[in-house]
Amino acid sequence: MMKKKLEKYYPLGYDFRPEIILTALMCIFISAWVFLMFRAGLNLGLEPVTQEYADGVRIIEETAVNKVPTFVSLLGAFEMFALVFIFAALTAIYRYFYHYQHSKSIYLMKRLPRRSELYKRCLSGSALISLICLAVMTGLMAVCFIEYVSIVPEEFVRIF
């Protein structure tokens, strides 16, 4: 059912599953990498301003409020998601040139009364990849924020 619905937004006869799988894999690996970088950055930022006692409790020095890394400063690794957006753009180009593979179906697509059909079928998949990526980024940012506020004491939490 879902496949049937999606087919209308991809070139005719185009197997879009590899594209979706690759997007999912990219999002999973990049998310894992981004979270690791976030966590490492947070640990690294907290290290000089924490004291560890024998009972294992970590207390931040009260004078170190400006030394605690802000939430936003720990999000640099999110740039890695640019790879997914580049992938989305490349797939749009691939989908256009798909119409030249083994035939010139581009002739049929270009002479349809609904001229937007060709562009709809070339660009929708890329829009979907971008939306998936944005959703993953938003979710991951929420997870990172929860992690940040759960580790950094309330009085030291700074967003910007």
Add this chain to the structure above:
Amino acid sequence: MLEIKNVSKSYGTKQALSDVSVSFPRGEIVGLFGENGAGKTTLLKSILRLIKFQGSITLDGEEISCNNIEKLSFATAEHSFIPNLTPSAHRDFYKEHFPSFSDKRFNSLMEFFSLPDNKPLRSFSLGQKNQFEVIMALSQGADYILIDEAFAGNDIFNREDFYKVLLGILRENETVILSTHLIEEVSDFIGRAVLIRSGEIIGDVTTLELMEKGDNLVSYVKRAYNYRADRVSKALGELSEGE
């Protein structure tokens, strides 16, 4: 009426069409003849707005646009179908986009050519692919059916069958513009011949005019192209003398 006025097209320094003017009323079968690179395909692609050109091409007085493009269909030796789709999936897609699509004609022609309905086109032989390409062009419900060398690779019997079917199924208001090298083969089926050479129209004649003059299409074409019948014997003579 499909009217082509002062159409020119160049690819870099090569002039593919040079100030071409010709019109095609409804209800004709027109043969568009010319050697390779003469400009036949460029002319058909210009009509369909698949390429940019200088000049004007109108259909019933209106520029070709998304408002009237459905009145034109196209079959090409390059194939414009989708190889991964089955014929029935093509039919559904055409029906969605071309409201005048003729199911009846599609089914009859599929049956006539014995083409499988549920196999992807990529598994078809070249001959079957050509047949399917033409079937879609004929079934679209267009007033002008442009066929560009769509039978390269089909055997003579197959092509004969097609010409007969074409004559049998065409409605009065349908026009076929058939671009081909096979002049002798189509001479009995076409009503008019348009000759193109180096991007220029060098001849335009109806078969009726030729009949009235006691002429035939092949001779007319040979004259228009300044074909020298003695060329081969002369060349052979020179070759044998050299030995």
